[in-house]
Amino acid sequence: MSTPKILILGAGYGGLLTTLQLQKKLNYNEAEITLVNKHNYHYITTWLHEPAAGTASADHARVNLEKLLNQDKVQFVKGTVQSIQPEEQSVTLESGDVLTYDYLVIGLGSEPETFGIEGLKEHAFSIRSINAVRHIREHIEYMFSKYKNEPHRTDYLTFVVGGAGFTGIEFCGELGDRLPELCQEFDVDPELVKVYCIEAAPSALPGFDPELVQYAMDVLERKGIEFKIGTPIKQCTPDGVLLATGEEIKSKTVVWAAGVRGNSIVEKAGFEVMRGRVKVDEYLRAPGYENVFVVGDCALIFNEEGRPYPPTAQIAVQEGETLGENLAALIRGELPQKFVPHLQGTLASLGKGEGIGQVGSKKLFGSTAAMMKKASDLRYLYKIGGVGLALKKVKL
Amino acid sequence: MSTPKILILGAGYGGLLTTLQLQKKLNYNEAEITLVNKHNYHYITTWLHEPAAGTASADHARVNLEKLLNQDKVQFVKGTVQSIQPEEQSVTLESGDVLTYDYLVIGLGSEPETFGIEGLKEHAFSIRSINAVRHIREHIEYMFSKYKNEPHRTDYLTFVVGGAGFTGIEFCGELGDRLPELCQEFDVDPELVKVYCIEAAPSALPGFDPELVQYAMDVLERKGIEFKIGTPIKQCTPDGVLLATGEEIKSKTVVWAAGVRGNSIVEKAGFEVMRGRVKVDEYLRAPGYENVFVVGDCALIFNEEGRPYPPTAQIAVQEGETLGENLAALIRGELPQKFVPHLQGTLASLGKGEGIGQVGSKKLFGSTAAMMKKASDLRYLYKIGGVGLALKKVKL
Structure with missing residues (x-):
């Protein structure tokens, strides 16, 4: 059997974490890993409200992918996905290039949900x-x-x-x-x-x-x-x-900040979607495809009460980590683990030094919440880029 | 005889230097000096190309008038001139206020000269x-x-x-x-x-x-x-x-940076103009009015060969200084001096560390010209605001 080809679409939270986990778990030559992304950087979506208002620079909210990827293990393709052909196991880029895969990870993020509001x-x-x-x-x-x-x-x-x-x-x-x-x-x-x-x-x-x-x-x-x-x-x-x-x-x-839906490329590829999101199984697989996985804003998962989880960074990160491990396991003929989100609480910033948070049954206010949010940002940076990135980026 | 009222319109180079000279030369109560300006700041027109491109902040090119004016000697009115009635010796502001004067100084600056080019x-x-x-x-x-x-x-x-x-x-x-x-x-x-x-x-x-x-x-x-x-x-x-x-x-x-004409308020007031500029006499007086003086871009003066001087900051500053002295002299019954421009050369910046200059018959290039330009900027700041302002503003 030839080296399996893993194709990851999108370097958002889900796609990036899948890639990083794969690059950690797999040895050289166990798989051909390709990451496709529009830009040569990953951006930290949950920070974007700051550069949008101008309270932080846009550069602060992004990380060059070169700094995160091990180029010996992951091939990076800067390109925009135009369409996915799951039956042919191929993906077409806007450049016209066609990439094929054995395993596909869709992490193409979201589009604004406008609820049909005119204009x-x-x-x-x-x-x-x-x-x-x-x-x-x-x-x-x-x-x-x-x-x-x-x-x-x-x-x-x-x-x-x-x-x-x-x-x-x-x-x-x-x-x-x-x-x-x-x-x-x-x-x-x-x-x-x-x-x-x-x-x-x-x-x-x-x-x-x-x-x-x-x-x-x-x-x-x-x-x-x-x-x-x-x-x-x-x-x-x-x-x-x-x-x-x-x-x-x-x-x-x-x-407009009133909600998102999954990237329309997913629906156009023929996957069944709700608001652009694919209802994945417990292994994050798209229904009907053993080898197509969906993470982040394009994936729809439900809690035990049958209510959909909101598309958050926290869940996307966990999905990526689990999926990376699972793909490594699959390639080695091992058993994958089911994905279960671990909700670690929610923190919202309200500008400099102000925030709110809910961690378990605990409510956080003001500077405590703002500090917790910084700590959570720090953890994420450490996770993707180690101590160096965390020290470089975090604003205290 | 009651205290003479001097009204100065505009705090550009000409108007500001007239005011500063008056405030230096006259004692308290020798004259009622009023300076009218659209903004509560003076801006350094010859620096504006920098904030326009974004290579310096706009604040860098302006000075709060409060820092330059002696409020015991000069009354500052923040307002926009709407019209001048030289026959009535009055000036109407956009606010509707009417100011009267014994001596008027017009330093209302310029407007873009579009040469009739459509659009x-x-x-x-x-x-x-x-x-x-x-x-x-x-x-x-x-x-x-x-x-x-x-x-x-x-x-x-x-x-x-x-x-x-x-x-x-x-x-x-x-x-x-x-x-x-x-x-x-x-x-x-x-x-x-x-x-x-x-x-x-x-x-x-x-x-x-x-x-x-x-x-x-x-x-x-x-x-x-x-x-x-x-x-x-x-x-x-x-x-x-x-x-x-x-x-x-x-x-x-x-x-559009291809030339200016005098402020149209001057023409509308009935003064005879060429491209909006009043051909003043050797005491900077508008023809037909003993008590109306024009400085800066609104004034037109000629060299010995009968060619008009271009409207430069250098000449406007000299006009203001001379006019301030002359007004002080007139009020004291002394004789005014004729205005003769002293051309000290021309310096143009070409971005960071680059410039050209012509000082007498000497040509300057590159960093020498750029340095000379900084020195000239420094002199101007020192002139209007003393050492403090010069140290605060100059970029070395």
Whole structure:
């Protein structure tokens, strides 16, 4: 039997951790491991709200893949996946190149879920990649500079965040820190700047303890964020958003942070999906394929009560680690282990020195939560890049 | 006789130096001195090419007026002049306030001279104020961030500088330094970035020694600037510029740096002007008015051969100093002195560590010229704000 070919699509949490685990577990020549990714870097999605607001540089939230991969064990292909042909065991890149595999790992991440709201795709930003967040940051600064030359255009100083879930709330926390700095830099009266956080659901941060939700909203309101909860957005236009209440908010900056769906390439490949996510089995396999595995935002797994787990970084990392071990086992003819997520709690930042968290039954507030979040960031960096990366990247 | 009222419009070089000289020469209560300015800061116009490109912060190029003015001697009014009524000896601000005067100093600066080229006013930037240059800087960065999300739009990476005079050349020098940094920051291939410097006249830097002109062009070409000399721009559109040759350059960033005219408020006030500039007499008086003085870009003075001096910072500073002394003399019943400009040479920067200069018959190149320019900047800062300001601001 020839050397088995493992093809990993995407170097997000799931794909990267699968790759790193494989590179750790397998010896040279046990498998041909190929990692395909759009960029030559991995980015830390859960940090992107910072460079999006401009409170940290985009470089801070990414790591060059060269620094993480052992090139003797893993071949890296910089390319964008165009389609997957599971029947032919092949993947086509936008470049036209076709890659074949014995084992496929799909870790192609997410797309914004717009719930059919008109105009969102065209006119809203989303916090989804290094390029996207640099665009948001520059756009916000640009609005300040434009306002100073057209001082009647206060809509330039109005910012709309769609969604008060995890990402929306964390982004608002950073905006709350950043906008006063921009007011200072551009000589803008802070009273003129408005940030609306608009959420269709009846509460911010659904799933969080109500006391923590209240704490988060209080912190953000003190930073000037105005919440509109239980208020669906009906339409997004080049000039702002129209709410279901009939109210119109004029703004040139709408950031949509109200949910994601799996990458549409997966659905187009013929896999059965719910919101773009493949309901994988306990070994993270796509139904009907022994050799196709799905991790991260493209994978749908359920808890014991039959409720889907949300697509989080935490679970994607665990999936990648398990899958890497399992693929190594399979190649050696050993038995794979079932994937069971271990929820270690949830931490949300609310800007500098502020946060909330739920770890087991324990609730964390303020600087304690913010510190725990830093510790968790540190653990992740250590996991993927060792002490060197952790020391280089972590902001204390 | 009641205390004479001196009203100074504009805190650019001319207006500020008039004010500072008055505040130095006059004792308390010899005159009521009022300085009106749009902003509460003075900006150093000849430095604006740096923050426009993003090689220096906008704050670096401005000084808070509070730090320069003696509030016991000078009343500062933050306001925008709307009109001047010389017959009534009054000035109306946009706020509706009306200020009266016994002596008026007009130092209202310039507007871009577009020579009737269609679309320039609407679609081109100009390097004319702190707000304008912050806008240019942000716009350039924004183009890089937009390009990364629409990689077919190479027009986002094309920059057009209209005019290879002093300002155009200095701006190109900074762009040449800044754009590679932006390529790095935004992961953009430098080969895709184009800068065109387009000049209608048959030479860049008209009036400069040909050897210096050649040196400047060589330096800038090495930095990637492409010159189109003797090539008038016919039209500016939202999508770029159309040249007289028929060539179209697609660009979202056209910076017009090909000349200025005096502030149109002056012409509207009924003063006779050439390109918005008042041909003042040897005491800097507007024709027909004993008590109206004009300095800086609004004033037109001629050399012995009958050729107009270009509107430079150097001459504006000298005008302000002389006028301040003259006004103090007039108030005391002493004789004013005639204004004669003392040309101390010309220095142009070409980006970091590079420049050209002409001081008397001496030509300066490269780092010598760049150093001389720093020394000249230092002298100016010392003149307006003493050692403290000079030490704080100068970049060595």
